[in-house]
Amino acid sequence: MKKPAARLWLLSTLICSLLWAGGCAGHQTRPAKVSPVWCPAPPAPALLRLRDTDHLCSSGNAEKIMKNLSALRAYAEGLETALGCYEAQDAEGAFN
Numbered sequence: 696m697k698k699p700a701a702r703l704w705l706l707s708t709l710i711c712s713l714l715w716a717g718g719c720a721g722h723q724t725r726p727a728k729v730s731p732v733w734c735p736a737p738p739a740p741a742l743l744r745l746r747d748t749d750h751l752c753s754s755g756n757a758e759k760i761m762k763n764l765s766a767l768r769a770y771a772e773g774l775e776t777a778l779g780c781y782e783a784q785d786a787e788g789a790f791n
Contacts, residue, residue: 731789734780737773740766 743759750756784790 731784732780734777734784736777737770740770742766 740763742763745751745756745759746753
């Protein structure tokens with residue numbers, strides 16, 4: 696009586712091993728590879744030169760300073776947008 700039980704145990708072990716090796720236990724899939732996308736950064740702004748013959752707070756220099764400040768602010772916002780683009784891709788696993 697022990698021989699049929701041993702055969703049955705051996706046969707069930709063999710069948711389970713084959714089913715497990717054949718994929719019935721489930722597959723481990725790799726995550727899809729996401730390729731990084733180029734995120735455009737703005738070009739560096741051309742800043743206006745101040746007149747060194749005038750006082751720093753003269754109306755002409757003050758106006759140029761304000762225009763330069765506005766251009767630098769827009770440039771910084773464009774860089775933050777490009778950085779956000781890359782950070783979003785990094786969160787999706789594009790750089791792994």
